[in-house]
Amino acid sequence: MLFEEEVYVGVEVNPSGRKFTWAALNNRKELLTYQKTPLDRLLIFCKNIPRVTIGIETPAVRCRNGKPALPGLEYAGHPNGWTLPAWQEALLAKNIQPPAGGSQPGSPYLQSPGLVEFYRQVFALEHITLTQVNGYVSLCCLLGQLPLPKASLEGKIQRQLVLVEQGLNLPDPMRYFEELTRFKILHGMLPEKIILPLAYLNVILAAYTVWKEHNEAVDTLQIGNPPDAAIVIPVPALRDRY
Numbered sequence: 588m589l590f591e592e593e594v595y596v597g598v599e600v601n602p603s604g605r606k607f608t609w610a611a612l613n614n615r616k617e618l619l620t621y622q623k624t625p626l627d628r629l630l631i632f633c634k635n636i637p638r639v640t641i642g643i644e645t646p647a648v649r650c651r652n653g654k655p656a657l658p659g660l661e662y663a664g665h666p667n668g669w670t671l672p673a674w675q676e677a678l679l680a681k682n683i684q685p686p687a688g689g690s691q692p693g694s695p696y697l698q699s700p701g702l703v704e705f706y707r708q709v710f711a712l713e714h715i716t717l718t719q720v721n722g723y724v725s726l727c728c729l730l731g732q733l734p735l736p737k738a739s740l741e742g743k744i745q746r747q748l749v750l751v752e753q754g755l756n757l758p759d760p761m762r763y764f765e766e767l768t769r770f771k772i773l774h775g776m777l778p779e780k781i782i783l784p785l786a787y788l789n790v791i792l793a794a795y796t797v798w799k800e801h802n803e804a805v806d807t808l809q810i811g812n813p814p815d816a817a818i819v820i821p822v823p824a825l826r827d828r829y
Contacts, residue, residue, distance in 0.1 A: 594636045595801070596621065597720070598629065599644035599786070604701025606763065611788040612798050617756050621787040626705055633715060641709065642720040645818055649674045649687035669770025674807035674811030674818045678724060682829045683733070685723045719818045720796045722789035727829050728822040729753070737785055746788045755793060757783065796821045 591613045607629045610621035620775045622628070633639045648671050675685065679820030709715050726734050729749050735742035744760040751757050758781050766778040783791075799821040800807045808824060 597790035642793040799803035
């Protein structure tokens with residue numbers, strides 16, 4: 588693993604900024620690892636790879652009916668001048684509303700020492716490229732429709748199946764049903780180690796998005812207002828509506 592020439596890493600930072608959920612793919616779209624660690628473990632991994640592209644999960648602003656739910660934000664489509672991130676505003680028009688994170692000004696997410704330290708150290712490493720992505724948006728674009736609820740078994744299987752369909756070496760989630768029997772259900776012996784945890788599926792989607800950007804750029808698209816209010820998606824164009 589440490590001899591890979593180039594690696595693509597999807598990263599999501601928890602609201603406190605203390606834990607980083609991340610997954611890494613190589614050039615062949617092989618899943619090298621997925622972990623939840625402090626920042627130093629992530630950076631140790633990255634420093635042992637000649638070239639690293641990080642897809643950082645970029646949360647949406649919490650909004651209601653197409654406008655921010657909290658005062659103090661701007662939105663260009665309203666008289667009071669409120670604005671959402673340009674990429675989020677473009678997606679709302681397509682019926683994609685990504686889950687909100689702590690992206691409001693003054694939120695603990697943006698002020699967390701862990702996140703600040705992440706950006707400080709990553710920007711100091713010349714062999715690392717940083718790209719903003721959103722796992723939910725990537726999922727919608729790959730599906731061509733809104734996904735099943737993430738908390739449901741079907742939703743998790745759908746997310747993993749999308750990644751398998753893109754050529755990633757993950758377990759086929761349909762095996763879950765093949766291994767179910769009446770006896771196992773009656774005794775609570777459900778199949779294990781087939782369906783990955785939801786948090787890891789999300790960062791694998793992020794890693795795949797930056798893999799796609801660097802290896803099949805013609806089939807990707809940047810939406811929003813770069814560099815600060817834009818994300819990359821793993822399809823060449825958006826549909827009219829999702």
